[in-house]
Amino acid sequence: MKIAVIGKGGREQALVETLAASPCQPEIYSFPGSDAICRTATRIEADGFDGLMQWMVDNKVDLCVAGEESYLVKEDGLANRCAALGIPCWGPRKESAQLEASKEFAKDFLLRHHIPTGMATAVASYDEAIAAINGQYPTVLKFDGLAAGKGVAVCMDAAAAEEFLNEVFIQKRFGEGRLLVEEFLTGPEISIFGAICDDKYLILCPARDYKRLMDGDEGPNTGGMGAVASRQLASPELIKTIEETIVAPTVAGLQQDGLPYRGFLYFGLMLTPNGPKVIEYNCRFGDPECEAVMPLLKGDLATFCLNGAKGVFTPELISFDEGWSVCCILASKGYPASSHSGDVISGLDACGARVFHCGTKQTEAGWVTAGGRVLAIVAQGATLDEARTRAHAEAAKVDFDGSQRRSDIAYKNM
Ligand code: AMP
Numbered sequence: 001m002k003i004a005v006i007g008k009g010g011r012e013q014a015l016v017e018t019l020a021a022s023p024c025q026p027e028i029y030s031f032p033g034s035d036a037i038c039r040t041a042t043r044i045e046a047d048g049f050d051g052l053m054q055w056m057v058d059n060k061v062d063l064c065v066a067g068e069e070s071y072l073v074k075e076d077g078l079a080n081r082c083a084a085l086g087i088p089c090w091g092p093r094k095e096s097a098q099l100e101a102s103k104e105f106a107k108d109f110l111l112r113h114h115i116p117t118g119m120a121t122a123v124a125s126y127d128e129a130i131a132a133i134n135g136q137y138p139t140v141l142k143f144d145g146l147a148a149g150k151g152v153a154v155c156m157d158a159a160a161a162e163e164f165l166n167e168v169f170i171q172k173r174f175g176e177g178r179l180l181v182e183e184f185l186t187g188p189e190i191s192i193f194g195a196i197c198d199d200k201y202l203i204l205c206p207a208r209d210y211k212r213l214m215d216g217d218e219g220p221n222t223g224g225m226g227a228v229a230s231r232q233l234a235s236p237e238l239i240k241t242i243e244e245t246i247v248a249p250t251v252a253g254l255q256q257d258g259l260p261y262r263g264f265l266y267f268g269l270m271l272t273p274n275g276p277k278v279i280e281y282n283c284r285f286g287d288p289e290c291e292a293v294m295p296l297l298k299g300d301l302a303t304f305c306l307n308g309a310k311g312v313f314t315p316e317l318i319s320f321d322e323g324w325s326v327c328c329i330l331a332s333k334g335y336p337a338s339s340h341s342g343d344v345i346s347g348l349d350a351c352g353a354r355v356f357h358c359g360t361k362q363t364e365a366g367w368v369t370a371g372g373r374v375l376a377i378v379a380q381g382a383t384l385d386e387a388r389t390r391a392h393a394e395a396a397k398v399d400f401d402g403s404q405r406r407s408d409i410a411y412k413n414m
């Protein structure tokens with residue numbers, strides 16, 4: 001089986017390695033890939049989106065797996081193009097990926113299907129936003145488009161809201177787009193992953209990510225500074241509630257709305273005093289949750305995804321360990337406002353944990369930083385304490401100039 005995995009970060013490396021370890025022994029290809037991924041996968045030497053599609057046809061790829069979201073909604077959509085060429089794709093079509101690409105589309109979907117979520121108003125200008133906030137703080141402002149996890153601001157007061165509105169509507173930091181003004185919800189967050197195959201689904205191992213830059217959930221939002229995953233993160237009762245009130249109605253809603261879906265679907269939830277509510281959908285695995293979850297997966301992910309992409313649901317092919325997995329991210333100097341490239345990374349040889357590369361390059365000087373999030377250091381254990389102690393100890397062995405890392409991953413909010 002030939003599999004092409006689309007993406008280049010730590011999530012894609014975790015997917016590539018887990019797919020490669022499948023008993024069916026697939027050949028893995030990667031686009032655009034990274035130096036780290038291409039130790040396991042063969043790089044697809046193709047020019048742009050058109051080149052990638054042609055390469056998959058010429059090389060008779062059996063399965064295309066979408067890692068990152070951007071290709072799902074680019075031009076006419078990765079899955080749509082695959083469908084037109086007869087290539088099975090694990091990842092949804094462009095129409096369905098609007099659940100992630102547009103916060104307003106997702107909010108309308110949630111409300112239409114009576115799935116618990118925060119109330120919200122869509123606005124198109126600075127003044128409309130101020131009117132919708134109506135002096136109620138805290139408030140949550142969400143840019144209505146892809147913004148790499150940086151388009152959301154939880155504003156405690158008017159000054160914070162005005163600053164973000166200025167970025168969105170005056171500086172146009174994320175480009176043109178509308179904004180959702182959303183009700184502020186409280187409670188612990190949890191990431192639930194579904195593998196969706198038309199009207200069927202499997203709920204995978206839950207995880208929790210840490211979005212703020214600094215310890216104690218201080219500092220700006222990032223793409224994620226770490227994650228913890230375990231089936232024990234949520235009780236069977238909680239998973240049942242989430243399944244009945246959120247996952248099943250979402251899958252039924254996609255069917256009703258004529259939105260075909262085969263792929264991972266990520267439910268970002270807040271466990272509020274009034275029950276679990278949807279904060280966001282993502283049409284792919286979470287990053288860095290994927291780096292924490294994949295090492296717990298047992299079975300044949302490659303065949304599971306191939307079957308799923310063809311509309312055949314085979315949940316018996318995969319399962320998850322009972323233990324815990326903790327992922328610590330090392331980010332580069334300046335992240336998340338900027339990133340720093342070319343800093344030499346030390347200590348990788350001494351690190352006894354699994355290392356997934358989010359943004360690195362291999363040079364004559366060794367591995368160097370090449371992005372905001374640089375490395376994901378991941379360790380497992382039978383207990384939470386074992387996993388987090390190991391993950392932090394191993395992450396502490398790796399360093400580069402200006403590296404940033406949280407020391408409370410899997411300690412806070414547990
Ligand atoms: P999102 O990109 O929609 O996941 O939002 C990023 C983060 O902002 C979430 O993980 C939450 O911590 C926070 N957030 C989003 N929506 C809300 C909300 N309605 N109430 C409180 N916090 C929120």
Ligand code: GLY
Pocket residue numbers: 149209223224282285286287288289
């Ligand atoms: N961990 C958050 C995300 O993947 O968007």
